[in-house]
Amino acid sequence: xxxxxxxxxxxxxxxxxxxxxxxxxxxxxxxxxxxxxxxxxxxxxxxxxxxxxxxxxxxxxxxxxxxxxxxxxxxxxxxxxxxxxxxxxxxxxxxxxxxx
Numbered sequence: 858x859x860x861x862x863x864x865x866x867x868x869x870x871x872x873x874x875x876x877x878x879x880x881x882x883x884x885x886x887x888x889x890x891x892x893x894x895x896x897x898x899x900x901x902x903x904x905x906x907x908x909x910x911x912x913x914x915x916x917x918x919x920x921x922x923x924x925x926x927x928x929x930x931x932x933x934x935x936x937x938x939x940x941x942x943x944x945x946x947x948x949x950x951x952x953x954x955x956x957x
Contacts, residue, residue, distance in 0.1 A: 885933060886942040893950070896938065902949035910951050920946040923954040 886893055888900060897910050905913040919936065920929045925944070927934020933943040938952055 883935065883941060883943045886936075886939050886944050886948075890939070890942070892939060896950040896952055898939075898944070898948060898950040900945040900948045902947055905949050912951060913949060913953075917949055917953050918946065919944045919948045919950075919953075921956050922952075923956045924952065925956075 886898065886900075888894070888898055890898075892898075897906070899905050902913070902918045907913055919925045919934065920927070920931070922936075924936050924938060925934050925946075926936060927943075927946065929946075932946050934946060936942075936944045938950070944950075
């Protein structure tokens, strides 16, 4: 019984470190990615095409979007719209929604 418990915890620890490592090693979203282009994603919100995306307002960035999965201080973080890729904290896309 003790050996099985030890094996379980060793396996759990190894799995957890793999998950943490893979989360930190996600690719950064390229603005030319088809999904990114479709949503008007830019890594620097100040470069948003305001004629094409009139919804954009100064101050809207990924870090203050309800979809952003990083901390407000993170330079890059996850977004469910771009699975497996990280978005720039200073970025923006047309799906931006105010954090509530």
